[in-house]
Amino acid sequence: MSEYRFFHSIEIRYGDIDAQRHVNNARHFTYMEQARSKYIKALGLWEGSDFDAIGIILAEQSCRYINPIQLESDIKVGVRTVRLGEKSIETQYSIQDSQTGDELAVGQATLVAYDYQLRKSIPIPDDWRVVIASFDDI
Amino acid sequence: MSEYRFFHSIEIRYGDIDAQRHVNNARHFTYMEQARSKYIKALGLWEGSDFDAIGIILAEQSCRYINPIQLESDIKVGVRTVRLGEKSIETQYSIQDSQTGDELAVGQATLVAYDYQLRKSIPIPDDWRVVIASFDDI
Amino acid sequence: MSEYRFFHSIEIRYGDIDAQRHVNNARHFTYMEQARSKYIKALGLWEGSDFDAIGIILAEQSCRYINPIQLESDIKVGVRTVRLGEKSIETQYSIQDSQTGDELAVGQATLVAYDYQLRKSIPIPDDWRVVIASFDDI
Amino acid sequence: MSEYRFFHSIEIRYGDIDAQRHVNNARHFTYMEQARSKYIKALGLWEGSDFDAIGIILAEQSCRYINPIQLESDIKVGVRTVRLGEKSIETQYSIQDSQTGDELAVGQATLVAYDYQLRKSIPIPDDWRVVIASFDDI
Numbered sequence: 001m002s003e004y005r006f007f008h009s010i011e012i013r014y015g016d017i018d019a020q021r022h023v024n025n026a027r028h029f030t031y032m033e034q035a036r037s038k039y040i041k042a043l044g045l046w047e048g049s050d051f052d053a054i055g056i057i058l059a060e061q062s063c064r065y066i067n068p069i070q071l072e073s074d075i076k077v078g079v080r081t082v083r084l085g086e087k088s089i090e091t092q093y094s095i096q097d098s099q100t101g102d103e104l105a106v107g108q109a110t111l112v113a114y115d116y117q118l119r120k121s122i123p124i125p126d127d128w129r130v131v132i133a134s135f136d137d138i
Numbered sequence: 139m140s141e142y143r144f145f146h147s148i149e150i151r152y153g154d155i156d157a158q159r160h161v162n163n164a165r166h167f168t169y170m171e172q173a174r175s176k177y178i179k180a181l182g183l184w185e186g187s188d189f190d191a192i193g194i195i196l197a198e199q200s201c202r203y204i205n206p207i208q209l210e211s212d213i214k215v216g217v218r219t220v221r222l223g224e225k226s227i228e229t230q231y232s233i234q235d236s237q238t239g240d241e242l243a244v245g246q247a248t249l250v251a252y253d254y255q256l257r258k259s260i261p262i263p264d265d266w267r268v269v270i271a272s273f274d275d276i
Numbered sequence: 277m278s279e280y281r282f283f284h285s286i287e288i289r290y291g292d293i294d295a296q297r298h299v300n301n302a303r304h305f306t307y308m309e310q311a312r313s314k315y316i317k318a319l320g321l322w323e324g325s326d327f328d329a330i331g332i333i334l335a336e337q338s339c340r341y342i343n344p345i346q347l348e349s350d351i352k353v354g355v356r357t358v359r360l361g362e363k364s365i366e367t368q369y370s371i372q373d374s375q376t377g378d379e380l381a382v383g384q385a386t387l388v389a390y391d392y393q394l395r396k397s398i399p400i401p402d403d404w405r406v407v408i409a410s411f412d413d414i
Numbered sequence: 415m416s417e418y419r420f421f422h423s424i425e426i427r428y429g430d431i432d433a434q435r436h437v438n439n440a441r442h443f444t445y446m447e448q449a450r451s452k453y454i455k456a457l458g459l460w461e462g463s464d465f466d467a468i469g470i471i472l473a474e475q476s477c478r479y480i481n482p483i484q485l486e487s488d489i490k491v492g493v494r495t496v497r498l499g500e501k502s503i504e505t506q507y508s509i510q511d512s513q514t515g516d517e518l519a520v521g522q523a524t525l526v527a528y529d530y531q532l533r534k535s536i537p538i539p540d541d542w543r544v545v546i547a548s549f550d551d552i
Contacts, residue, residue, distance in 0.1 A: 011287060014313045015162055015306045019155040019209070019465040021327055025472050026153060026443035030291045033440060037290045048348045051297055051433040058439045062476030071157070072324045149425060152451045153444045157327040159465055163334045164309060167302035168429045175428045186486045189295040189435055196301050200338030210462045291438055295431040295485070302429060347433070 004078030004094055005136060006042060008035040012071055022068035029063060032093045032107050035077035043131050052116055055125070059088065061109035067102070074098040081136045084129055087121050088112050142216030142232055143274060144180060146173040150209055160206035167201060170231045170245045173215035181269050190254055193263070197226065199247035205240070212236040219274045222267055225259050226250050280354030280370055281412060282318060284311040288347055298344035305339060308369045308383050311353035319407050328392055331401070335364065337385035343378070350374040357412045360405055363397050364388050418492030418508055419550060420456060422449040426485055436482035443477060446507045446521050449491035457545050466530050469539070473502065475523035481516070488512040495550045498543055501535050502526050 010031045018024035040046045040056075069075060078094035093107035113124045132138075148169045156162035178184045178194075207213060216232035231245035251262045270276075286307045294300035316322045316332075345351060352374045359366035369383035389400045408414070424445045432438035454460045460467065483489060492508035507521035527538045546552070 011310075013306060013310045015156060015164060015309060017157040017327075018153060019157070019159050021157050024153055025475065026440050026447060029440035029443055030289060033291060034287075034289045049346065051293075058479055060476065060478040061439065062474065064474040065472055070325065149448075151444060151448045153447060155465075163337065164302050164305035167305055168427060171302060171429060172425075172427045187484065189431075196341055198338065198340040199301070200336065202336040203334055208463065291432060291440060293433040294429060295433070295435050297433050300429055 004080050006035075006039050006079050007076045007096075008038045008079070009074075009076045009098060010034060012069065012073060012075065014071065017071050020068075022070055023073075025063075025065065028065070028069075028095060028105050028107065029061065031075075031077050031095060032061070032063070032079075032109065035079045035093065036091065036109070039079040043135055045128055045131065055113050055115065055122070056089070056111045057114045057121075059110040059112045061107065063093075063105055063107040065105050067104045069095070069104050073104070075104065081132045081138060084124060084132060084138065086123055089124065089132070142218050144173075144177050144217050145214045145234075146176045146217070147212075147214045147236060148172060150207065150211060150213065152209065155209050158206075160208055161211075163201075163203065166203070166207075166233060166243050166245065167199065169213075169215050169233060170199070170201070170217075170247065173217045173231065174229065174247070177217040181273055183266055183269065193251050193253065193260070194227070194249045195252045195259075197248040197250045199245065201231075201243055201245040203243050205242045207233070207242050211242070213242065219270050219276060221276065222262060222270060224261055227262065227270070280356050282311075282315050282355050283352045283372075284314045284355070285350075285352045285374060286310060288345065288349060288351065290347065293347050296344075298346055299349075301339075301341065304341070304345075304371060304381050304383065305337065307351075307353050307371060308337070308339070308355075308385065311355045311369065312367065312385070315355040319411055321404055321407065331389050331391065331398070332365070332387045333390045333397075335386040335388045337383065339369075339381055339383040341381050343380045345371070345380050349380070351380065357408045357414060360400060360408060360414065362399055365400065365408070418494050420449075420453050420493050421490045421510075422452045422493070423488075423490045423512060424448060426483065426487060426489065428485065431485050434482075436484055437487075439477075439479065442479070442483075442509065442519050442521065443475065445489075445491050445509060446475070446477070446493075446523065449493045449507065450505065450523070453493040457549055459542055459545065469527050469529065469536070470503070470525045471528045471535075473524040473526045475521065477507075477519055477521040479519050481518045483509070483518050487518070489518065495546045495552060498538060498546060498552065500537055503538065503546070 016023050016027045041048050076098045081091050083090040089111040091109050095105040112121045115122045154161050154165045179186050214236045221228040227249040229247050233243040250259045253260045292299050292303045317324050354370040357367050365387040367385045371381040388397045391398045430437050430441045455462050490512045497504035503525040505523050509519040526535045529536045
């Protein structure tokens with residue numbers, strides 16, 4: 001596990017830029033969320049339209065800012081799972097310049113499998129476990 | 139009907155400011171939406187938590203920008219209904235400097251009563267009609 | 277002048293979806309802003325990074341909502357100029373399903389040429405006038 | 415240093431709510447940013463309007479989610495500095511229910527003093543150091 005096997009390109013919006021004239025710090029989490037949702041969909045874990053069916057919630061996340069992201073930047077976000085606990089999924093993110101591959105920010109998020117009917121965390125479904133472990137070779 | 143009887147104060151967020159260093163033009167619609175949701179709640183037409191119960195959808199809206207809104211501005215948004223059609227509710231908005239009363243922007247939105255179960259527009263419920271007409275004296 | 281000659285694709289973000297589970301109404305203006313900024317750049321009127329150089333401000337804008345936009349929708353935004361006044365630029369927008377071409381929303385915005393140094397509106401620069409009139413055949 | 419001496423109330427906006435029908439996870443960072451900007455202003459470190467004068471940048475931040483925040487929640491954000499390095503300021507955040515004091519989320523951010531003219535990090539100005547240390551008793 002040393003590389004990202006999944007990347008999703010993000011188009012920076014004019015509205016993402018704040019008064020400091022680079023991407024607002026909270027948008028990095030929006031970018032990671034967007035890439036994560038595409039990763040989950042690419043792995044076949046969510047079909048993309050039933051919002052009551054997404055069995056994951058966010059327990060914790062962080063971002064380390066390396067370089068400001070400019071409006072004209074061309075970026076992609078790498079997503080990978082690095083560890084599967086009983087109920088938790090540890091994911092990492094790398095926001096990169098698509099041209100140079102330079103890291104502009106790195107992030108991390110702990111997801112927890114969740115049953116929206118029972119309103120409590122649940123063990124990661126076996127089929128999720130198999131698909132994720134296989135995709136990211138963990 | 140010449141005055142606003144309902145005002146809601148909005149705290150401008152650092153994140154509302156764009157690269158031009160004033161409030162981004164799309165945020166005016168967020169401010170109007172926020173004030174409208176408080177107006178609807180104040181009139182007792184929505185209790186504030188059941189998202190499948192809100193019987194209104196937005197058919198059309200506009201905003202005219204008079205003066206840029208700064209991060210340090212202290213603003214309030216006036217909301218009023220100016221006309222009740224069979225299925226539509228015509229609303230107007232005035233974004234004002236709370237100190238001076240100067241208008242910074244004015245807006246308008248046409249709302250339509252909607253049945254989320256039937257997935258179609260419906261006549262405005264009579265109790266809504268009575269409450270709104272009474273409040274805004276139309 | 278009956279067609280759009282410029283289209284820009286927008287990727288809908290998970291974060292664009294609101295409690296009603298479709299794209300929040302204010303985001304339509306973000307989409308139009310984004311498409312407009314690409315249109316302005318495509319026409320060579322702005323190079324994309326000097327925020328003090330954008331000589332336009334927004335005087336007024338509106339949106340008419342035709343169909344809700346879903347997270348999984350694949351959309352593009354058409355932008356065109358329909359009229360050049362002495363100081364104002366009338367633009368129109370069509371948010372369409374990229375697959376079917378169905379209109380999901382239409383919008384309109386009045387832009388005004390602006391001198392950030394003098395802090396006042398100015399006549400549309402002649403080179404802008406030529407480029408826009410030629411591109412949109414008006 | 416066991417309590418927060420600074421709190422800032424946040425009004426949750428309808429537009430902060432996502433498809434899961436609670437506050438979107440990225441908004442927690444917007445709330446922390448907003449509270450931080452008010453904290454910095456309250457301490458007299460920034461006057462609130464000169465965006466080239468803010469001598470701090472964000473090096474890293476995180477959030478741990480304890481309970482979902484609802485549209486109808488009444489919240490406040492505690493901000494405090496827990497450590498002053500040579501160039502860095504370690505801050506913590508507590509997003510609380512204003513009624514019950516229950517923590518809904520906790521966060522942390524590392525700020526770095528920055529000279530926008532020289533474009534590099536700088537030692538924390540002595541007057542900042544005195545004001546912050548005194549306010550938060552560190």
